[in-house]
Amino acid sequence: MDQLPRNFREYWQETLAGLARYPASPELEAIPLRSTAFATLYGLRLTSIGPYRLFGYLSIPTGTGPFPAIYYTPKYQSVHEIIPQGTANLQRSRYITFSLAGRGQRNADTPYAAMFPGLLTEGIGDPTTYIFRGILADSVRGLEFLLTRRELDPTRVVVVGNDVALITAALTGGATHVVTTPALFYKTAELAARTQTYPLEEINDYLRMFPARAEAVRRTLAYYDLRAFAPRAAAPTLLMTGAPGTLLDGQALKPLIDALAGRVTAHESEQSLYRDGLYAEQWMAAQCGIDDSRSILPEHWRD
């Protein structure tokens, strides 16, 4: 990879130290509309670096725990979901689920409302102001909060998301498993030049408008490249790659796969949300010791 920034470690230490200066000050409120016989949903507010007040959806299964947990890290989209679209609601009967809106997403869009496209290049000219510095701190704060829940089984905590999931697990302790679908921070500048598709197209747009900032953009992105975090990513990881021949297919991601410190299962996309989704659901269930995963699959995925 491009050379690791000399102060890579300090950059992230300072970020986490800045986060630690603010107490999370969580505020939980039950949401009866989204609560069921098998799970109670809470809206959660908590503070991150800035200070910035975030929002999350926390779902706790009915019954006596401890329960495994799925932590859905902030996404590259404005909408903030309770659980991802298409996930069986019954997932909430077996797992604690916690979905965090990073700064800029809905429910956490005051004072900053992100644009899509727009988020990936917000403040990208300077690593100290880059928006993802805050979003990564948000994501770490979310995991820290989840680990405080008494209903949680701390030996079964799956962190799920795009690049943010993997970086979060590398930056802080507590993730026992990771499901990551890289989309933003793997050889970003290099791969952007080979696509016209968002989100990476944001980089092309930005550099077309501000060509003199190319080196600054490259410098900022070096703090976020997944390869830099790989040696610290020790949790067993399911890496969801693109389909063969796509920009982020298994072959393209092989250097990352090889560099990850933990055990890696790479799943190359079959270009089917059913097949890929089923694989991920069953992988998580197996890692968490849930042996009747069929019962918490969407109806149209069951045998």
Place this chain on the structure above:
Amino acid sequence: MPKAVSTDYQSRVRKPDDFDAFWEDVLRQAAAIPLGAEVVPDPLRTSNDVEVFEAFYTSLDHVRVASWYCRPARRAERAPAIMLLPGYQMDPPIPKEWARKGYIALSVAPRGKLRSNRQFNPGYPNLLTHNIVDRHTYAYRGFYVDAWRGLDFLLSRPEVDGTRIGVAGSSQGGGLAITTAAMRPEVRAAAAGVPYLCGIMDAIELTHTYPYEEINDYLRLHPERRTEVETTLAYFDGINFAERITCPIVVNIGLQDNVCPPETGYALFNRIGASDKQLDPYDGHGHDGGRSRHGAIVDRFFAQHLLNER
């Protein structure tokens, strides 16, 4: 593999007697509101081959609707156009790839979406059940019209060939493509992927995933309102619009779709009025609807109908 889906699934939705009158009244209200079309160049997103604009127009209840408007940098004096309609949770994309194929492309952000949420913002989840007991104020009344008014915006543009306009979308965008093709005779061709908002009351029993699960949440808290909910949704169900569609249309569904049950896709397709209609069901696929294979079919379909390619 999961069990097979019935291809002759019968939706239980019934068309209200005053369905047409209801929508004619809504259209009349919308027509009285000036379009107020505006295009603002977006130099950041513009490239050598595609010009990008932010576009705006006014819709029902005077809500200002945002959209992305893309033109091929090199084009004939008047070009065919495609209107792209967004999924439930997605942020409307900048449709540069359609402009690269030779179309003028409009990607609409109906009310409540990012950039169109200053006057109306029920949030996600919530949009699907916002005022669901009253068809006159239900969220999708304005939301549907916002999509339909996109046609008026395109027709107002001198560079658009008004005789060659198509609509396309998947999921909610597929549902909106259905209602738009039904209500706007200017639509010459439509592609509806994994259509949402079709067989709605069926879907909430066939699947328990969001966004349809919003309705189950609502009815669990307010079981006494089921009749009103069912009554309202009958006015908005794509199946009740389908027989009005006369333009060529292609529909794709995933047989393992966990979001928009394939049963409702079959029920919709069987009710589409057009004689030139095609259904592509994809086994082994979920809410992607076989996009990796179906994309080329949609490209050929629009090229044939809008670019006049054989």
